[in-house]
Amino acid sequence: MSGFLFTIVTVLLAAKIGGELFERWSQPAVLGELVSGILIGNLGLAGITALDGWKTNESLALVAEIGVILLLFEVGLESELGELLAVGKSAAAVAALGVIAPVVLGYSVSSWFLPGSQWYVHLFAGATLAATSVGITARVLRDLGKIDTGEARIILGAAVLDDVLGLVILAVVSGLVRSIDAVGTAKLTIGPLLTITGKAISFLILAVVAGRLLGGWLLRVGSRARIRGMSVALSVSYCFALAGLAEVIGLAPIVGAFAAGLVLNESHFAGYTRMCARRFEEIVLPISSVFTPVFFVFMGLKVDLRSFTSWHVVLFAAGLSLAAIAGKQLCSAGVFEKGLNRLAVGVGMIPRGEVGLIFAGIGSSLAAAGKPVFSSDTFSAMVLMVMVTTLATPPLLKALFGKQDSQTSPRGAIGVPADTREKSGGRESRRRYKPRATSKPS
Amino acid sequence: MSGFLFTIVTVLLAAKIGGELFERWSQPAVLGELVSGILIGNLGLAGITALDGWKTNESLALVAEIGVILLLFEVGLESELGELLAVGKSAAAVAALGVIAPVVLGYSVSSWFLPGSQWYVHLFAGATLAATSVGITARVLRDLGKIDTGEARIILGAAVLDDVLGLVILAVVSGLVRSIDAVGTAKLTIGPLLTITGKAISFLILAVVAGRLLGGWLLRVGSRARIRGMSVALSVSYCFALAGLAEVIGLAPIVGAFAAGLVLNESHFAGYTRMCARRFEEIVLPISSVFTPVFFVFMGLKVDLRSFTSWHVVLFAAGLSLAAIAGKQLCSAGVFEKGLNRLAVGVGMIPRGEVGLIFAGIGSSLAAAGKPVFSSDTFSAMVLMVMVTTLATPPLLKALFGKQDSQTSPRGAIGVPADTREKSGGRESRRRYKPRATSKPS
Numbered sequence: 001m002s003g004f005l006f007t008i009v010t011v012l013l014a015a016k017i018g019g020e021l022f023e024r025w026s027q028p029a030v031l032g033e034l035v036s037g038i039l040i041g042n043l044g045l046a047g048i049t050a051l052d053g054w055k056t057n058e059s060l061a062l063v064a065e066i067g068v069i070l071l072l073f074e075v076g077l078e079s080e081l082g083e084l085l086a087v088g089k090s091a092a093a094v095a096a097l098g099v100i101a102p103v104v105l106g107y108s109v110s111s112w113f114l115p116g117s118q119w120y121v122h123l124f125a126g127a128t129l130a131a132t133s134v135g136i137t138a139r140v141l142r143d144l145g146k147i148d149t150g151e152a153r154i155i156l157g158a159a160v161l162d163d164v165l166g167l168v169i170l171a172v173v174s175g176l177v178r179s180i181d182a183v184g185t186a187k188l189t190i191g192p193l194l195t196i197t198g199k200a201i202s203f204l205i206l207a208v209v210a211g212r213l214l215g216g217w218l219l220r221v222g223s224r225a226r227i228r229g230m231s232v233a234l235s236v237s238y239c240f241a242l243a244g245l246a247e248v249i250g251l252a253p254i255v256g257a258f259a260a261g262l263v264l265n266e267s268h269f270a271g272y273t274r275m276c277a278r279r280f281e282e283i284v285l286p287i288s289s290v291f292t293p294v295f296f297v298f299m300g301l302k303v304d305l306r307s308f309t310s311w312h313v314v315l316f317a318a319g320l321s322l323a324a325i326a327g328k329q330l331c332s333a334g335v336f337e338k339g340l341n342r343l344a345v346g347v348g349m350i351p352r353g354e355v356g357l358i359f360a361g362i363g364s365s366l367a368a369a370g371k372p373v374f375s376s377d378t379f380s381a382m383v384l385m386v387m388v389t390t391l392a393t394p395p396l397l398k399a400l401f402g403k404q405d406s407q408t409s410p411r412g413a414i415g416v417p418a419d420t421r422e423k424s425g426g427r428e429s430r431r432r433y434k435p436r437a438t439s440k441p442s
Numbered sequence: 443m444s445g446f447l448f449t450i451v452t453v454l455l456a457a458k459i460g461g462e463l464f465e466r467w468s469q470p471a472v473l474g475e476l477v478s479g480i481l482i483g484n485l486g487l488a489g490i491t492a493l494d495g496w497k498t499n500e501s502l503a504l505v506a507e508i509g510v511i512l513l514l515f516e517v518g519l520e521s522e523l524g525e526l527l528a529v530g531k532s533a534a535a536v537a538a539l540g541v542i543a544p545v546v547l548g549y550s551v552s553s554w555f556l557p558g559s560q561w562y563v564h565l566f567a568g569a570t571l572a573a574t575s576v577g578i579t580a581r582v583l584r585d586l587g588k589i590d591t592g593e594a595r596i597i598l599g600a601a602v603l604d605d606v607l608g609l610v611i612l613a614v615v616s617g618l619v620r621s622i623d624a625v626g627t628a629k630l631t632i633g634p635l636l637t638i639t640g641k642a643i644s645f646l647i648l649a650v651v652a653g654r655l656l657g658g659w660l661l662r663v664g665s666r667a668r669i670r671g672m673s674v675a676l677s678v679s680y681c682f683a684l685a686g687l688a689e690v691i692g693l694a695p696i697v698g699a700f701a702a703g704l705v706l707n708e709s710h711f712a713g714y715t716r717m718c719a720r721r722f723e724e725i726v727l728p729i730s731s732v733f734t735p736v737f738f739v740f741m742g743l744k745v746d747l748r749s750f751t752s753w754h755v756v757l758f759a760a761g762l763s764l765a766a767i768a769g770k771q772l773c774s775a776g777v778f779e780k781g782l783n784r785l786a787v788g789v790g791m792i793p794r795g796e797v798g799l800i801f802a803g804i805g806s807s808l809a810a811a812g813k814p815v816f817s818s819d820t821f822s823a824m825v826l827m828v829m830v831t832t833l834a835t836p837p838l839l840k841a842l843f844g845k846q847d848s849q850t851s852p853r854g855a856i857g858v859p860a861d862t863r864e865k866s867g868g869r870e871s872r873r874r875y876k877p878r879a880t881s882k883p884s
Contacts, residue, residue, distance in 0.1 A: 001507060001695055005686035009679045016667075016675045023668045059504065065443060225458075226465045229731020233458045236732055237451045244447035253443055286728040289671020290678055 004059050008294070011060065014040060015293030028136050028390055030354055033293050034383070037300015045305060055301050064298035065253070067291035068358055072254040073239040074288055076261020077281050079160045091157030093334030098158060098349050099165045102129035102327030109319040113312070114378070120177050124363045124373050127173045128382055129324045131166030132159050133353025133390070140394045141348070144401050150340050155348040158331070163355065164204075167258055170359060171200035171251045178250055180368045199249055204259050207242055211263025214238070218264070232283045235264065239284075252362060299357050299383065302364065307380035316377075317384035324389050325350055344400045351393045356386040446501050450736070453502065456482060457735030470578050470832055472796055475735050476825070479742015487747060497743050506740035507695070509733035510800055514696040515681040516730055518703020519723050521602045533599030535776030540600060540791050541607045544571035544769030551761040555754070556820070562619050566805045566815050569615045570824055571766045573608030574601050575795025575832070582836045583790070586843050592782050597790040600773070605797065606646075609700055612801060613642035613693045619810045620692055641691055646701050649684055653705025656680070660706070664725075674725045677706065681726075694804060741799050741825070744806065749822035758819075759826035766831050767792055786842045793835045798828040 014036040022032030044052055054060055106126030114121060137155055141147045175196035218238060222231030239260045246256030307313045328349040332342035360382035363374035374382065456478040464474030486494055496502055548568030556563060579597055583589045617638035660680060664673030681702045688698030749755045770791040774784035802824035805816035816824065 002686035002689040004504070005511075005682040005689075005695070009682045009686070012675050012679050016669065016672055019669045020667055020672070029669045062446070062501065069447075225462055227458065227461045227471045229728070229735075230458055230462065232728045232731055233454050233735070237454050240447040240451045244444035244451070247444040247447075253447070283728065285671070286674045286725065287732060289674055290729060293671075293675070 007054060007057065007060055008063065010040075011037075011054075011294050011297045012290065015297045018297075019293065026394070028139075028351075028353065030296055030357075031387060031390055033296035034300045034357070034387070037297035038303045038305065038383075039300075040297070041301035041303060042305045060294070060298060063291060064295040067288070067293070067295035067298075068361070069239065069243045069253055069257040070236075070284065070288035071292045071295065071354065072257040072358075073261040074281065074284060074292075075163060076258040077264060077284070079163060079262055090154050090334060090336050092161060093336070094154055094331045094345060094349070095158040095161035095165060095334075097334045098132065098162060098328050098331040099130045099169070101330040102324055103127060103169065105129070105323035105327045106320065109316075109323045113316040113319060118368070120173070120180060120368060121373055121378075124173050124177070124359075124366075125320070125378070125382075127166070127169045128356055128359040128363060129320065129327060129352070129385070130162075130169055131352070131355040131359070132162045132328070132349045133351050133355050136351040136353055136390055136393055137348040137397065140397045141401075144398065146401050150337060151344045151348065154335060154337075154340070154345055158349065162349075163258070166355060166359075167252075167255050168197070168200050168204070170362065171203075171255050172196050174252050174362060174366055175199065175250050177366050177368045177373055196250070200251055200255065203246060203249060203251060203255070207256070207259035208263050211260065215264045232287065235283050236287065238264065254358060295361075296354070296357065299361050302361075302376075303380050303383050304376055305380075307377045308384070310377070313377045313381050314384075317381040317388070320381055320385040321388040324352060324385055325392070341400065344397065347393065347396045347400060350396070351390045352386045353390050356389075357383065360386070449496060449499065449502055450505065453479075453482075453496075453736050453739045454732065457739045460739075461735065468836070470581075470793075470795065472738055472799075473829060473832055475738035476742045476799070476829070479739035480745045480747065480825075481742075482739070483743035483745060484747045502736070502740060505733060506737040509730070509735070509737035509740075510803070511681065511685045511695055511699040512678075512726065512730040513734045513737065513796065514699040514800075515703040516723065516726060516734075517605060518700040519706060519726070521605060521704055532596050532776060532778050534603060535778070536596055536773045536787060536791070537600040537603035537607060537776075539776045540574065540604060540770050540773040541572045541611070543772040544766055545569060545611065547571070547765035547769045548762065551758075551765045555758040555761060560810070562615070562622060562810060563815055563820075565615050566619070566801075566808075567762070567820070567824075569608070569611045570798055570801040570805060571762065571769060571794070571827070572604075572611055573794070573797040573801070574604045574770070574791045575793050575797050578793040578795055578832055578835055579790040579839065582839045583843075586840065588843050592779060593786045593790065596777060596779075596782070596787055600791065604791075605700070608797060608801075609694075609697050610639070610642050610646070612804070613645075613697050614638050616694055616804060616808055617641065617692050619808050619815055622810045638692065642693055642697065645688060645691060645693060645697070649698070649701035650705050653680075653702065657706045674729070677725050678729065680706065696800060737803075738796070738799065741803050744803075744818075745822050745825050746818055747822075749819045750826070752819065755819045755823050756826075759823040759830070762823055762827040763830040766794060766827055767834070783842065786839065789835065789838045789842060792838070793832045794828045795832050798831075799825065802828070 015033040018032035018034075018036030019029035020032070022035070023029045040051055041055060043049070103123075103126035106129035107122045110117070110122035110125035137159075138147070138152075141149075141152045141155075146152055172193070176192060179192045179196070218234045219231070222234050225231075239257050242256035242260040243253035244256070246259070247253045308317075329343075329346040331349050332346040335342050335345055360374060360379055363382070364372050364376070364379040366373045457475040460474035460476075460478030461471035462474070464477070465471045482493055483497060485491070545565075545568035548571035549564045552559070552564040552567035579601075580589070580594075583591075583594045583597075588594055614635070618634060621634045621638070660676045661673070664676050667673075681699050684698035684702040685695035686698070688701070689695045750759075771785075771788040773791050774788040777784050777787055802816060802821055805824070806814050806818070806821040808815045
């Protein structure tokens with residue numbers, strides 16, 4: 001027990017220290033958590049091998065998995081289904097192009113660098129490049145005072161659709177890999193492809209329909225209960241139940257968690273806030289802020305810095321980064337409005353961040369024909385791609401939007417509890433520019 | 443993964459449904475969680491054996507263990523060190539008598555019913571009877587409008603000391619059992635007894651001294667951090683670190699968790715609240731309200747209802763219950779003030795509840811000479827004792843304090859979020875009658 005406790009304490013503190021330092025250096029906190037993990041995971045290079053067991057520690061893996069499930073639940077909670085359906089023509093076109101192009105480019109780069117690998121490895125590599133982590137862009141645009149521009153609205157609208165498309169692709173690709181593993185054939189046939197796509201889409205639709213009925217009931221029961229903690233227990237149960245269900249039907253648990261969040265968010269608007277029910281985000285935040293950083297540290301642990309002594313890995317990472325950046329530039333073709341800075345839209349879609357890491361993590365844990373889809377080298381290259389795209393975006397955006405508003409972000413004022421401020425560089429920041437009708441009675 | 447997720451969801455929902463039902467029947471929620479566990483654990487009697495594996499499920503055991511650590515952290519947070527040191531003469535005498543008498547009586551009952559067992563089994567049985575779970579009494583007294591009486595103040599003051607004494611006894615007894623297991627001799631010698639007592643007391647003192655320095659720093663860092671969730675991560679880390687440390691030096695992890703809470707509570711008064719830092723209790727509550735119920739359900743799972751078909755077990759449970767009740771009646775000898783209802787003080791100390799369950803759980807998981815200290819039958823008898831003492835107290839108190847105020851508890855008003863109301867029948871209720879100087883600057 002004490003071993004487990006000390007491991008969690010170290011990981012948690014490392015994550016928070018890394019996150020806080022990066023934040024103070026005006027970088028996304030999630031990269032700080034990742035770098036902390038990379039440092040711990042490569043202590044072996046400095047002769048310290050005592051912590052090497054953590055990479056395969058099952059309890060830590062369990063906590064990390066719960067962390068990523070809760071993270072996607074939060075992402076779902078913060079994505080508004082209503083807005084998603086009512087999103088502008090440009091945002092939809094930007095999202096679609098911004099998913100298709102990186103998948104195609106990523107597939108090509110992967111087949112160039114890994115000629116001996118099967119088609120599904122390349123497809124998974126392409127899928128990892130698909131989804132934007134818009135929190136970083138949103139933060140930079142807010143700091144620049146540009147959050148209300150047309151460009152920002154398109155980027156933020158597209159990013160929500162982007163998440164959904166990315167998760168459908170993940171569901172399909174990982175479903176295909178699982179069916180390959182079961183059947184033993186690596187040929188892409190139309191049958192399983194259709195089955196899995198159908199499964200993924202109908203799961204999302206069913207979850208939304210069921211959740212519309214359930215969400216309001218959950219809030220009502222939670223706020224009327226006499227025992228404490230009913231709301232948080234019900235929210236977490238609902239998230240875990242859908243995550244488990246997703247896995248049972250052959251999808252990734254995070255797809256279920258995302259669907260659970262998407263639905264509870266929506267039901268929030270049904271008027272239950274008049275009963276003083278707290279918002280689900282607030283209910284879930286204290287738990288997810290303990291579990292989620294463990295996931296990012298755990299991803300960092302798996303990065304072997306020695307991979308980067310190989311030119312092949314470094315060039316592969318560079319190729320993936322270029323594909324990731326170029327792929328999103330095609331987005332700008334989807335901007336129909338005139339007078340907008342199309343380059344800025346494309347640049348705003350560049351950061352990969354947490355979603356890219358999640359895909360890379362799944363790629364390295366899924367196995368087909370006895371081998372993991374992503375080798376240790378591929379995983380390391382993917383993590384480097386995530387870091388490059390995430391770090392490159394803020395300076396590019398600042399340059400594009402001019403320097404007139406280049407004041408730095410509002411400093412964290414002493415006296416404001418950190419937990420009520422936005423998480424910077426993360427999903428949290430979405431909330432700011434999409435104020436909810438939380439006080440509006442139905 | 444989906445197996446784990448579904449297990450947690452079922453356990454959590456069962457706990458909350460049981461807790462809510464008991465609460466609505468004016469019974470402590472913790473008993474509802476326990477009964478849910480007992481029902482699930484004995485589905486085998488109805489021919490449903492699918493869930494039998496849960497009793498030995500390691501992931502569930504881990505979650506339950508974290509739950510009990512967080513519970514004791516909360517108990518510590520709610521016990522005020524200042525009040526504890528300044529507690530009245532009567533409360534101190536009541537606490538001391540109320541610990542010694544049940545230990546002696548419990549030892550005697552155990553040696554009568556288990557003549558073949560070693561002395562440490564009887565000592566552990568006595569220790570399990572030591573600590574009062576005062577939340578239940580506090581709730582009843584508040585509902586009766588008697589929370590400001592002299593009797594209530596003595597009971598509540600004594601209960602805090604009671605927790606500390608109980609944990610010291612637990613530390614000593616479980617330390618002795620561990621040393622027996624290591625050395626292989628079952629003779630009680632003065633050497634290890636002194637070593638372990640010294641360890642336990644110096645651990646508590648050191649934790650308090652170190653924590654006084656650290657607590658304020660933790661709050662300050664937490665409230666100044668730019669990333670979200672720093673406060674909750676630091677609080678949980680501190681609790682886990684002390685719990686792990688306690689285990690390393692041979693004490694139970696909950697002793698460390700309690701010490702961590704005791705200290706952070708104290709530092710709270712040092713004036714950091716003016717920086718808008720949230721109270722630690724509020725920070726920890728959402729996490730503990732997910733983990734803690736799992737512990738009580740898990741304890742319930744381990745109760746084998748078939749034990750109660752044996753007259754020996756039923757009589758043993760009855761004997762233990764009598765010892766628990768009679769032991770606390772000696773308390774009243776410690777009431778020095780005149781004109782107080784001494785019987786009411788004794789009755790108010792009767793409920794065992796969560797602390798008794800924790801001790802029983804440790805007793806059944808600790809092994810000496812290859813055998814668990816508490817057999818399955820002894821564990822079941824202990825759980826029955828906890829249920830009897832907890833259920834018997836409210837009607838007895840109501841009868842003693844007269845019927846003039848016998849209105850039922852304030853109904854959970856719709857519109858008040860459940861999470862901000864007190865947890866009834868639990869530790870939470872202590873807060874109500876000890877308002878903190880949370881808004882007072884230092």
